[in-house]
Amino acid sequence: MSLAYKVNALPETVTTGELAAYFREVLTQLNLDSIESKQLFVEIVFELADKQWHNYEQMDAGLKQDVDKATMSILLGQLSLDLVSAISGIIGRLGLCESYQKYKVLASDQSLPTDIRREINNTISEFGESVDNSY
Numbered sequence: 001m002s003l004a005y006k007v008n009a010l011p012e013t014v015t016t017g018e019l020a021a022y023f024r025e026v027l028t029q030l031n032l033d034s035i036e037s038k039q040l041f042v043e044i045v046f047e048l049a050d051k052q053w054h055n056y057e058q059m060d061a062g063l064k065q066d067v068d069k070a071t072m073s074i075l076l077g078q079l080s081l082d083l084v085s086a087i088s089g090i091i092g093r094l095g096l097c098e099s100y101q102k103y104k105v106l107a108s109d110q111s112l113p114t115d116i117r118r119e120i121n122n123t124i125s126e127f128g129e130s131v132d133n134s135y
Contacts, residue, residue: 053093088123095134
């Protein structure tokens with residue numbers, strides 16, 4: 001059974017500990033060397049981040065840092081509007097500070113398509129100066 005299938009089959013409420021195991025699994029199983037694997041990573045992490053956010057608990061700091069680093073690596077590559085939109089949700093739900101700082105830099109990157117810059121700027125307007133506390 002694929003990881004994406006397992007995550008999509010999770011109940012609405014999942015404990016923080018169970019979510020941590022899934023986050024670790026996605027971090028170790030997926031390499032981010034293709035646009036398809038990046039898209040899959042973002043889809044899975046978005047689902048997990050949404051469940052984590054609904055727990056009203058911060059995730060483990062070390063695990064959060066690992067997710068932040070993986071998300072940052074995606075932001076350094078080729079971007080699509082769908083990818084950026086989902087990453088906005090992940091950043092907000094998990095409070096990924098490093099990725100958010102990269103967003104602030106990307107907001108003025110004229111080499112990015114206008115729709116992607118607009119999405120990033122809308123996210124920055126919505127979140128304000130910091131995403132440190134996602135609640």
